């Protein structure tokens with residue numbers, strides 16, 4: 123089959139999956155008034171694959187399969203593959219008005235990591251996991267599957283390993299082994315896009331010790347598998363109108379508490395089963411790919427900040443003020459540091475024993491850290507330039523009311539003949555991005571998604587070649 127149409131993708135979601143949202147079991151995620159916004163948003167991936175403008179970028183003729191498939195499933199073998207991947211993610215996020223799609227990006231990050239780590243396991247332990255991963259990648263290509271990744275466990279007490287926790291289910295674990303598979307129990311938090319993907323890829327979230335062997339588990343399973351239950355969060359952005367919320371009314375991600383209530387996983391879908399020594403390596407290798415994905419989808423949102431700040435500076439007649447020029451310059455440097463480092467991460471990738479490449483870990487982590495650490499300050503520059511009307515302005519209803527509209531037109535225009543409507547629309551964009559429920563979601567996304575700030579700092583210090591710098595100092599001291 124190779125590629126699916128947007129309609130085929132949507133039809134595939136009508137499979138009896140168990141999703142709860144605001145206290146109700148959802149019958150049909152596709153037509154649901156709120157969750158359906160996410161479905162429409164991610165269907166863009168399938169639209170782009172059909173669109174002659176984007177088809178070459180988004181698809182790939184797989185010579186082994188003899189079919190055209192989504193390029194997301196091409197295991198990267200050089201820097202050019204990573205640059206293509208980066209461009210697919212940045213372009214689709216731009217077309218999604220700054221909101222990433224994340225229905226193949228994160229899943230393929232997990233598959234690439236599984237391919238590398240299972241290769242090591244097979245070599246060192248004599249297991250046969252890599253073949254299973256390879257077969258699952260082929261299935262993803264042939265069926266054009268969409269995937270979410272459930273890695274982050276609910277974790278209970280963060281200072282304790284799973285086997286030390288008060289409750290045995292704070293990390294997903296194996297509760298039964300059968301000849302044909304395993305049964306798993308537990309829950310993962312924050313699984314983005316889970317309600318509207320075909321499959322969940324489950325990974326361990328951290329390194330474990332021997333006592334935690336039952337928690338060292340990785341697998342892929344259809345969202346409608348018996349025992350999988352999703353409790354979808356309403357907090358990304360409630361349904362909103364396009365005038366007040368120009369981005370989030372049409373684009374959103376939905377995250378779930380993903381419950382595994384004794385779910386059977388057949389052998390062919392199991393990629394790690396008790397090999398606790400490899401759990402940390404798998405978690406880290408996934409992150410090596412996933413932080414690159416992260417810093418590939420961040421730039422369009424940064425561009426929206428620059429564009430909104432520049433437009434409102436013009437509308438407010440402050441474009442030439444030195445502090446405004448300085449804030450715009452800082453926004454540009456914020457955006458281009460992320461973009462430049464993500465490009466560098468692709469160019470400076472490293473080849474692994476299987477022949478696939480991994481983006482440069484230092485550059486990816488620096489980009490992600492720079493983005494997350496500077497996010498709230500970048501928001502403050504946009505808010506400063508936009509002014510207080512972002513949160514005190516009139517509503518669309520007042521704009522449409524013939525009694526109030528003339529006042530709004532008369533009093534809320536901008537500089538050089540800019541009309542009140544244009545100005546209000548730009549202010550609403552800033553509210554949507556920075557001062558709404560969606561804006562708050564974006565702040566948490568910046569800080570926590572793809573790992574909290576500390577995880578990037580740990581990686582940067584761990585992977586940086588400090589010895590090279592020490593050697594330089596020692597050479598100078600010796601001379």
Ligand SMILES: Cc1cc2nc3c(=O)[nH]c(=O)nc-3n(C[C@H](O)[C@H](O)[C@H](O)COP(=O)(O)OP(=O)(O)OC[C@H]3O[C@@H](n4cnc5c(N)ncnc54)[C@H](O)[C@@H]3O)c2cc1C
Pocket residue numbers: 228271272273274277280281310311312313314315377566567570571572573574575576577
């Ligand atoms: C919008 C969004 C989307 C996401 N999407 C996904 C997804 O699709 N799939 C997925 O698997 N995950 C996803 N995540 C999860 C994300 O990776 C986690 O939020 C992140 O790793 C932090 O974990 P946490 O939320 O449990 O917070 P915590 O780990 O509780 O972090 C809170 C604070 O505790 C600190 N902390 C934690 N443990 C320790 C410790 N042992 N010692 C000292 N300090 C500690 C952290 O550094 C941080 O400062 C998403 C998160 C968000 C916000």
